[in-house]
Amino acid sequence: MEPDGDLNPDTEDLPLRANTNHVLVRHYVLDLTVHFDKKVISGSIVLFLEPSGDFGTKYQDFGATGEGTSELRNPQTRMEKTFDKAGLQPECGSQTEGVNSNAQASQLWESTSDGDFTLVLDCCDLDVSNVDEVDVTSVSDHLPNVACERSETVGPRAAFIQNLFSAPSAEWRQKHHFFSLCSRAPAAPDGGSLRFYRDRWSLQVRKTGVRTPQKFPRVIRIFYETRPSGGSVRWTKDQDNRVCVYTAGSPINNRALFPCQEPPVAMSTWQATVRAPSECVVLMSGEDQAVPAEDRDAHFLTWNYYVTMPMPASTFALAVGYCIESAFCHPSLEDENLSAADYSSMADDGISCSHGDYPCRFAERSAWSQWVIPHRVFSPVCLLQKAQVEFFLKLLPRCLAAARDVLGVHPFPRLDVLIVPAGFSSLGMASPHIIFLSQSVLCPGGSGSGVGSPSLCGSRICHEIAHSWFGLVIGARDWTEEWISEGFATCLEDIIWAQAQQLSLQERTEQFDLKALLRWRRLSDELQNSKEELQILRPNTDKTAQVSDSGSSTVKHALNPDKTFMQVHYLKGYFLLRFLATQVGEQQLIDFLRLFVKKYHGQLVLSQVRLTSDQLVMLLELLLEESELSVALMRALQRTYSLQKQDAEVRHRWCELVIKHAYSQAYGDVEHFLVHDQAMGVYLYGELMVQEDAEQQALARRCLSLVQEEMDQSAHRVVEEMIL
Ligand SMILES: [Zn+2]
Incomplete structure (x- = not known):
């Protein structure tokens, strides 16, 4: 039984849970075996992590001293709590025993957080057996030629990984070699004391006593296997009636194939080794055509792929078959x-x-x-x-x-x-x-x-x-x-x-x-x-x-x-x-x-319509020449260009348009203009009167009464003549 996390099962929206504002995955190393008999892909994925900008800056001092003040720690704790509380509210009338036990598991995970930082990965329909911190000392210590400035703040291993990330792209072969070595390095003693928790849409990982992303392990290894019914890959038969499996272009993308950060901002590179029955072909998103290599098991071959261009994990594709x-x-x-x-x-x-x-x-x-x-x-x-x-x-x-x-x-x-x-x-x-x-x-x-x-x-x-x-x-x-x-x-x-x-x-x-x-x-x-x-x-x-x-x-x-x-x-x-x-x-x-x-x-x-102020004035003036505009169009104009927040020239044309087409929903904009932009509003009074619309005339009189005390004398006379 899996806790439901924050998912309302009726919702049609797909949650992207990964906390990419805290940590980003920069590189994945996958090591997977395809089992057609069980319809399962099993193995491990190693994630190379980097604390991300926003959060990093906010917590820099905290991370550097290693001692947190409660003011700094609280926002994080509070955020987690609200996050999980939202998830704990069961749907009205659906309080089954399952929901209660889910809620209890979720509550237990939350209550034992003790202020520790939580890495949240997008993940569903995966059976995770273990999550380890990888000890890369064996790699970093034996590579004197890799410049590794020992940073006082993050420690030598994190500094080594950071240098790996920032090595120039021309050295990508060497980088991938090191990523690969690191991915096979032993686990830290006691697995680095990582704790993990699964709910419907995420895998969450904590390290006891680590309260910030800066102090969180830079390399973690997750052992897992997929489920036959998992939504990311489809197990089926091809036109020759032979088994095959491929990433199905599911709306849940690849999160049921490997735990990952789904939000598109999390762009990363990857390397993958896939072990499959020896007569099979393994195709994958990778820059080189892979040449299969022999495996320990004579019935299997291994295929290696990689990419050097960072891309969202959702773009990864895999197909294995005959x-x-x-x-x-x-x-x-x-x-x-x-x-x-x-x-x-x-x-x-x-x-x-x-x-x-x-x-x-x-x-x-x-x-x-x-x-x-x-x-x-x-x-x-x-x-x-x-x-x-x-x-x-x-x-x-x-x-x-x-x-x-x-x-x-x-x-x-x-x-x-x-x-x-x-x-x-x-x-x-x-x-x-x-x-x-x-x-x-x-x-x-x-x-x-x-x-x-x-x-x-x-x-x-x-x-x-x-x-x-x-x-x-x-x-x-x-x-x-x-x-x-x-x-x-x-x-x-x-x-x-x-x-x-x-x-x-x-x-x-x-x-x-x-x-x-x-x-x-x-x-x-x-x-x-x-x-x-x-x-x-x-x-x-x-x-x-x-x-x-x-x-x-x-x-x-x-x-x-x-x-x-x-x-x-x-x-x-x-x-x-x-x-x-x-x-x-x-x-x-x-x-x-x-x-x-x-x-x-x-x-x-992103697609955004951004017009300069002069372009907006031109657009509105052209629209003023139209004899009819629908209410829907007026509403769309106002909303699309946030017209009430534009400068006075734009708002002036907008008010003219509102008056001409008697778009009463925006009369508030006209009133605001007449009160706050008196130097430009004089002729709007005339336009309000000339249409002989009772509501508009009342608006003109009300505005004049609001400002007549402070209004310029000659302007006041002109307006009074229009109105009376
Ligand atoms: Zn380019």
């Missing part, structure tokens, strides 16, 4: 017919990387010359023999080259495409270095049969390829903003696919228009047949990307099963971009997107 490789294409690094102009896009605009230090392809000259990255296609044997896979193999490099034409350098150095089992719930899913593709998009007749067209296959693979730029190398800081990746990928799939087909301008326009019409029909249908709250692109409005003090948050509607099948966010985002293309021109939009990618790759973004 599929086979149908083709391997390693194009020559330099394409033959490159002109000097092709390189110019790399540097001429003066935009350079603005992310943290990692080995980045955008800064690598040879990467810019690579139109087609090395790629492989994996599928079950029975599909491999069909013409459709053969046809797909010809299509893929064309789509990759077209994507490079449109968006610039490929963010990832290689790509595997896996044709997933028929039960996969979507047509495709993009992860770093790997795309899962449904067999449904393979065209039924192949290319030569004259039956069927490659359109579905081509546009879908272009959509997934586009996610390398929009969704992976540029991610949304708040997952409720799904449109940032899906809207862009939907718009770009048309552009890339048209490029891959080398259509004429007219063919291209016709294809785009037909696509737009089909999508419009789909959107209209969904708008009529789905809940309005699920249709909103930014459901958190101005609270988008806001998190609690600890860094936890929830993803709105993420667990709503209806939402999985909705395309509203794809389509609305697509229509917004298509509208922009019609306004500024398609090529201008593409040029802008390329610059956007160069500036924001390696980072997380």
Whole structure:
């Protein structure tokens, strides 16, 4: 029986519990074994931790002295308590024995905290057997060539790990070697006295007597195994009726595969060793194609993968099965017919990387010359023999080259495409270095049969390829903003696919228009047949990307099963971009997107509408020329631009608009303006009177009576003449 933590089982929102404002995971080392007989993945994960900025600063003095004052310690204790108390309130009428015992376990964990710092990881459906502090002394002491300034405040082992984090990216091989050595180092005596606790959505870890993130162990190892029913991976059979397992693109992401920090701000690198039956293929998000190595057990092979670009743990993908490789294409690094102009896009605009230090392809000259990255296609044997896979193999490099034409350098150095089992719930899913593709998009007749067209296959693979730029190398800081990746990928799939087909301008326009019409029909249908709250692109409005003090948050509607099948966010985002293309021109939009990618790759973004004050004045003046504006539009304007908080010029235009359209909900804004901005308000009195609206006239009289004592004499006379 597991305590329910803070989850109300009816909620449709996904909790992100990790306290990323206190500690960040910088690197994961996974060591896993796949057991098809038990449908379980077991092993360990080692987390390399760093106290994070906000909390670090706040507690710096405290951490340095090692002696806490109660003033400093209390905020932390209080926060934990409110956190858990919220979780202890059982739903009304559902007070079963289970809930009570959960509550008791939770209360016990809380009451024994004694002010100790708690590391909270996102985790569900995992059986955790042990959590150890790793003693890296054996690694740090035998590596005199690694600069290791012994810090007075954090101790030599923490300083060693900190130096490892901050080593320059060019030394990534050495860094990974040390991470790997550390991950195999022995546990601290008595496991470092770590205590842990599981609830429905989290794994929580404390070290007795450690009250701050600074003093918390920098390297911890968690032994665990997944459950057959856990939501992150799916155990199933492929089209050859052989077992396979893969990350299913679940709304709970990878937290039922390994304990991790789910919030997208927690970007980290990883290394993974996966042990699987020797006839299996293990595919994973990793920069190199892994070559399987022999294992102690002759029935198994081990596969090693790694990434050097920090990414959210949710982007990690894994697939293990008996599929086979149908083709391997390693194009020559330099394409033959490159002109000097092709390189110019790399540097001429003066935009350079603005992310943290990692080995980045955008800064690598040879990467810019690579139109087609090395790629492989994996599928079950029975599909491999069909013409459709053969046809797909010809299509893929064309789509990759077209994507490079449109968006610039490929963010990832290689790509595997896996044709997933028929039960996969979507047509495709993009992860770093790997795309899962449904067999449904393979065209039924192949290319030569004259039956069927490659359109579905081509546009879908272009959509997934586009996610390398929009969704992976540029991610949304708040997952409720799904449109940032899906809207862009939907718009770009048309552009890339048209490029891959080398259509004429007219063919291209016709294809785009037909696509737009089909999508419009789909959107209209969904708008009529789905809940309005699920249709909103930014459901958190101005609270988008806001998190609690600890860094936890929830993803709105993420667990709503209806939402999985909705395309509203794809389509609305697509229509917004298509509208922009019609306004500024398609090529201008593409040029802008390329610059956007160069500036924001390696980072997380939010969609925000920010207009300068002058732009807002212009917008409102143009709207003043309209004879009719709906109440809904007025409300949206006020809310979107927080008009009552803008400067007096903007508020003046807003008040004019409010009066003209008799938008009575905002009469308070008019009154505020007439009282506090008397120098600019004189003519608003005239506008209030001229409409011959009793409510507006009463408003004018009331405001004048409020300010007449202090009002400038000549202004007062003018207004009085208007009103009387
Ligand atoms: Zn870069």
